[in-house]
Amino acid sequence: MNIEKLTELLPQSIDAALIITPCNRRYFTGFPSSDGFLLVTRKGSIFFTDSRYIEAARKAIKCCDTAEGINVFAQIRDYLNERQVKTVALEASGITLAQFGRIKDNESLKDFEFICDSALDTAISILRMKKSEAEVKSMKEAQAIAEKGFLHILNFIKKGRTEKEIQLELDYFMLRNGGEALSFETIAVSGVNSSMPHGVPTDKEVQEGDFITMDFGTVTNGCHSDMTRTVAVGYASDEQKEVYETVLKAQKAALSVLKAGLPCAHGDKAARDVIEKAGYGSAFGHSTGHGVGLEIHELPNLSPKSKMILETGNVVTVEPGIYLPGRFGVRIEDMAYITDTGCENLTAAEKSLIIL
Ligand SMILES: [Mn+2]
Incomplete structure (x- = not known):
C-alpha cells in the first residue's frame, strides 16, 4: 500500500x-x-x-x-x-x-x-x-480518447478555420467522448504563431502553407494524457519538410534510448544532438520531456539539468521541437512508459508529415 x-x-x-x-x-x-x-x-x-x-x-x-x-x-x-x-x-x-x-x-x-x-x-x-497498472491503464484510456480527437480534427481543419475553432472542436470532442477534463488548455497555433511553443490560440484563420501545432490531452480517473502533432495545410515547403523531419528524427532518437537506468539528461541529449547537428540547436529552447500522471507535469524530467535516472514504471513525454520566430515551428510529442529493456510508446497516432 x-x-x-x-x-x-x-x-x-x-x-x-x-x-x-x-x-x-x-x-x-x-x-x-x-x-x-x-x-x-x-x-x-x-x-x-x-x-x-x-x-x-x-x-x-x-x-x-x-x-x-x-x-x-x-x-x-x-x-x-x-x-x-x-x-x-x-x-x-x-x-x-x-x-x-x-x-x-x-x-x-x-x-x-x-x-x-x-x-x-x-x-x-x-x-x-512509479506508475501503477491502474494508472497506466487510465493514461492509455485518456490517450485513446485524445487520438480519436486527433483523427476527428484532421477532418475538421481546413483553410479559413481559426485556431480557436480548432481548439474548441478538439476540446468538445475529447470531453464528449469520455474525457473527464482537459489535461491543460489545448494549444492550437498556426503559421507564424506555431513558432511559439506555448502559444495561445487566436482568431487567426488557417492559410495554405501553414503548419498547425496542436498540443492537447484529456484525463480519465485523474490521470492525464499529453500529445502534440504538427500538420501542414495545402502544402509544405522544402524547409518546412526538413525541419519536420529533423524534429521527427530527434524524437525517435530519444525514444530509442529510453530505458530504466538511463540518466534523464541522456534522454534529452539524444534528441538535442540530432537538432544541433542539423543546425537548429538554438531553436530548441525547452526540455525534451517531463513526467506525467495525476498531474500534467511531474517528475522525472528529460532535461539537460536533471540528475535523475529513469526507472521502470516512469511515464515521460518525448517532445522535442524547432521554433523559428516569425516563421513557423514544429513539435512532435508522444508519451513513453519506461521498462527494463526500453520503453512502451503509449501514443499510436501517425507521426509522418500529414498534409491536409
Ligand atoms: Mn507535454
Whole structure:
C-alpha cells in the first residue's frame, strides 16, 4: 500500500505527514474531493473530510480510517497524541503560506512541530513516479480518447478555420467522448504563431502553407494524457519538410534510448544532438520531456539539468521541437512508459508529415 510505503520513505525524524493537496490525497486514498486532510502516521492513518463527502469517502476508502471532520484540528491533535507523534511533515511545494500559517498557528496544534521542507514532497514524488497498472491503464484510456480527437480534427481543419475553432472542436470532442477534463488548455497555433511553443490560440484563420501545432490531452480517473502533432495545410515547403523531419528524427532518437537506468539528461541529449547537428540547436529552447500522471507535469524530467535516472514504471513525454520566430515551428510529442529493456510508446497516432 502506498501509505505504508510513504512512512518507510520518510526520514526517521518525522513521525507523521499531514497531506492536504487534492492531488496527493487522491493519490493515496483513491478518493477525489475538494476537502480533506489525510493524516499518515507510523501507527495508523486516517482521512478526515466534511459532511459533503463523508458518506462516499467511507464507502470508497479502504486503505485507512475515515472520519467526518467536525472540529478537524482538534481531531487531528487527538489522533496524533494517541500515537505519541511530535513531528509532522507538510507538502512544502503544494500548500499555500496561508494554509501553513493556519496549521502552525492553530491553538489545537501548538504542541507539534510542523516541518515544511522538501522531505515529504520528495518521498511522495518517489512513489508517484512509479506508475501503477491502474494508472497506466487510465493514461492509455485518456490517450485513446485524445487520438480519436486527433483523427476527428484532421477532418475538421481546413483553410479559413481559426485556431480557436480548432481548439474548441478538439476540446468538445475529447470531453464528449469520455474525457473527464482537459489535461491543460489545448494549444492550437498556426503559421507564424506555431513558432511559439506555448502559444495561445487566436482568431487567426488557417492559410495554405501553414503548419498547425496542436498540443492537447484529456484525463480519465485523474490521470492525464499529453500529445502534440504538427500538420501542414495545402502544402509544405522544402524547409518546412526538413525541419519536420529533423524534429521527427530527434524524437525517435530519444525514444530509442529510453530505458530504466538511463540518466534523464541522456534522454534529452539524444534528441538535442540530432537538432544541433542539423543546425537548429538554438531553436530548441525547452526540455525534451517531463513526467506525467495525476498531474500534467511531474517528475522525472528529460532535461539537460536533471540528475535523475529513469526507472521502470516512469511515464515521460518525448517532445522535442524547432521554433523559428516569425516563421513557423514544429513539435512532435508522444508519451513513453519506461521498462527494463526500453520503453512502451503509449501514443499510436501517425507521426509522418500529414498534409491536409
Ligand atoms: Mn507535454
